[in-house]
Amino acid sequence: MQTDVEFLLNGKKVTGAAEPRTHLADFIREDALASGTHIGCEQGVCGACTVFVDGRPTRSCITLAAACNGADIRTVEGFDTDxxxxxxxxxxxxxxxxxxxxxxxxxxxxxxxxxxxxxxxxxxxxxxxxxxxxxxxxxxxxxxxxxxxxxxEAPAAALQPTERPRSAISATSAAPKAAEISDSKQAPSPETVIVADMALPAADSFETATVLRKTMHLSAGPEEAWRLISSPEAIVSCIPGATLSGPVTNGIANGACNVSAGPIKAQFRGTASITYLPETKSGQLLGRGKDGLSRSGLEGRLDFQLVPNDNASDINLEMRYRLNGPLSQFGRPALVEEIANGLLADIAQAIDATLSGNDATAGRTQPQRSLSGFRLLFNAFKGLIRRTLSTR
Amino acid sequence: MKPVDFSYLNAMNLEQAENALAGQSCSIVSGNQSLGPMMNLRLARPGVLLDVSRVEELRRAEETDTEVRFGAAVTHAEIEDGTVPDPTGGWMRAAASNIAHRAVRNRGTIGGSLCHADPAADWVTVLPALSAQISIAGPDGVRKVDAIDFVVGPYATVLAPGEIVVSVAVPKPSAAARWGYWKFVRQVGEFSKASAAILDDPDTGRSRVIVGALGRQPLLIDKPDDVIAGRIDGKAALSHALPDMPACAVRMHAVAIDRAIEQMAGSPE
Incomplete structure (x- = not known):
């Protein structure tokens, strides 16, 4: 789908059709052929693409061309006589x-x-x-x-901020009616590429990685809980958003995990291995996953141990992880920890529900869950956990 | 990188926006300064983007005797410059002037920042401290939510599908009120690592201590008067509220509380 774009560029009218995703910097350079505007980071950080939109400095790499209909845009080429x-x-x-x-x-x-x-x-x-x-x-x-x-001794500035007149909006950018909306494109479907097995990270490579330690309380006793945890398929079913892509063989599982936190949506595909130590009711999960569209990667190690707590049990978790690619820029430790807490609470609830024979989704009461705001890394981790758990 | 392709709708008034929201699920965007980078990095892949940056009703600010009601699409720069009235006599202008960078403030909006709900964002911390109230329009009419209840977790708000934030009403503090807002950033424009916003306003009973940038939603501290008067120190207040918080985080946020109190004490009324 293309959308019409029309604005003043350095005093001259520019019109053209662009995909809605085309940002202003690309439109100026590729369509209007004014290459004085430079694109550096393309994520609003470096400032190289800064141009004047309606007299105000604006980052043209995170401003959509379609949002500039009717605007007065001035780039570095437009100041010859200023x-x-x-x-x-x-x-x-x-x-x-x-x-x-x-x-x-x-x-x-x-x-x-x-x-x-x-x-x-x-x-x-x-x-x-x-x-x-x-x-x-x-x-x-x-x-x-x-x-x-x-x-x-500054000369007076000829260019001043202006309010874009609403009448300048071209008809093409008017809001659509409901009928048109229903015809709009749906969200792109996830990649269908089948990911080949990924090499697992070395267990001892996480010494300097970020560490999260958590204890989840389970209402089942250790024996009962261990039966579930030591069944990879069962534990995977307790992790929201995760799926195995096939049977677990030789302790290695492949699968995918959908992750969302607010506007962030990712689908991690990857590989994990799990090791169980039944005598101590503990184990270790190692895994690596990649979100193809954002080229973000997550790798981690999860050590877990089940301990009795009266008639119930606690599962102690120690997670070490590394993020790479674009997602790492949003993976501030405090955020990740909060997201992890929400996720773990969900998993614990699902385990409890499964063990008590209830629908795993029935017991969820936390309002935050219904907003699905906490899936980000932990879904990925869940993915790893499931996969690991399923890889005996 | 370039964003994944999406459909783009551009509303000029609230009715158009509401019609669009009724038709299907949309990601609402105004300045695109937070969502834009995520889309360029393909971490966010909305199917439909609804641009409300030019919606007439969202671009206004109205002042009454008791409050200023900011349209959701009023920009940070407009608040910084005093283009719209500041109910706090300059505190909001000062907070706005330290959001990201000027080029971002020229596009980014007060409502957009709230709805994006990054725990370290400035308005997410400042508005609850000022007892602001958010007006949300939805299929069943308009509802109002206190700013402290609006953000419920990282990137998560109380907004239901089909709802849109229309305005943010900030009550005017009393003449004797004092204010402090301190955030810890290692470089100008980055998201803060710790922050605290404090309003001391005994005349209206709206004194508040809010701690931000915790990774979770902003924290409303109990007994704000005792914290402001120094009878309860920041560390104790934080440890009481969030017992599992790591010691280094407690310390960093306690410093934010202390600095905000110092700032408040030093600031002319």
């Missing part, structure tokens, strides 16, 4: 405010905004305001000097 930008360019040159030039379009845009918005900015303020633009070669001293220099 006295303030002329002064900034000159000052960058004199103060060695650039070397390779990759960050420069974003730096110039941000510099313009700082000078316009904070005419009395001192060096500290300039640095704070510049902190969203990364430079990897000159260092920032020259850039800060350049801005400070212009601030001494």
């Amino acid at each position: 006295p303030l930008m002329e002064a900034i360019r000159d000052s960058f040159k004199r103060h060695h405010g650039l070397q390779c030039g990759f960050c420069t379009p974003g730096m110039l845009t941000t510099a313009y905004d700082i000078i316009r918005r904070i005419p009395d900015a001192d060096r500290e303020t300039i640095r704070k305001e510049l902190s969203g633009n990364l430079c990897r070669c000159t260092g920032y001293a020259g850039i800060v000097d350049a801005i400070e220099d212009v601030l001494k």
Whole structure:
């Protein structure tokens, strides 16, 4: 599906069709062929793609082209005769405010905004305001000097923030009626690629990994609980979102686990192994999984031990994990721990329900669960647990 | 990377947005500054995106004698610049000015940040401390939820499918009220590692101590007056509320409470 895009780019009207997912930076570069806007990280961190949208600095890599209908967009090419930008360019040159030039379009845009918005900015303020633009070669001293220099006697800024008139919205971007909505594309289906067995990480490779320790309480006694835990298929059925892709052979399981936390959705596919030590009612799970679409990886080791607690039992868990790829950027330890807590509570509840003969889903009462907010890493871990448990 | 393909709907008024939500399940987006990176990294793969950044009703801020009601799509920069009224006489402006970076603040919105519900986000911590109330429109009309009850976990809120946050009402504190908001960041613009927001407002009875960036939903501390007066120290209050919290986290968040109290003591009313 394509959507119509129409806006002013450096004073000239630009029209075109774009996929809704096309971000503004790509549209400017690939469709409008204005390559002065640079794309660095493409995730809103480096600031290289910063352009003016309606007179306000904006990250064009995380702004959709379709969201800019009717906008007035100014890129680094659009300042040839702007006295303030002329002064900034000159000052960058004199103060060695650039070397390779990759960050420069974003730096110039941000510099313009700082000078316009904070005419009395001192060096500290300039640095704070510049902190969203990364430079990897000159260092920032020259850039800060350049801005400070212009601030001494800055020409008036010709470009000012404007409110985009609502009437400027082209008809194509009007909200659809219900009938059109029902025709809209559904969420893409998960990948159908069958993942080959992945090599397992070494058990001793997690010494420096993040560690989470938890104890889950089970209402069943240790003997009864162990019977369930030592059956890989049974334990997998207690882990929400996880499936085995085939029978467990030679202690190795392959499977998938759907994970979601708020807007984050991932499907980890991978391999795990499990080792049981019946005499101590303990064991170890090792696994590795990958979410193909985001190219995020998770590998971990889970050590578990069942201990009696009156007539019931506790299962002590020690998890070590490493995240890599995009997901690692969102895997702050405090978040992961919280997500793990929710997940483990679910698993414990499902184990209890299974052992007492109830529907594993019937006993869930926590409101957070119904929002499915906690599946992220722990689903992955569940996946590992299931797989491991099923790999005897 | 580029996002996975999706359908895009753009609402200009609330009715259009509600119709779109009634039709099918949509991910609501405004500034796209939090969802955008996740989509570019393909960690978020919405099938349908409903853009409400230009919805007329969500772009307003209305001031009354007792409160300011911010439309959900009012941007951080508009709050920072004072383009919309600040019911707190500058505290919200200051908080807004330290959210991420200016280019992000130009697009990111107060309602979007709340709904994204990152536990370390600024409004997620600040708004409960100010006793804000969230108005949510849904198929059955409008309901109101206290900000402290809105976020229920990491990236999780009380929003049901088909619901949309319309506005955030922030009551005006009394003239004698004091405020402190401190967050621990190692570099400007990153998500905080610990934070605390404190309102001392005996005249209205709305004194509150909120601890944020815990990984979970914001924590409302018991007996805020005792914490503010120093009769209960931050560590004790945190350990009491969250007994399983690791010692280093207790310490970091206790420092956030202390700094917020210091800030409050030093700030002119």
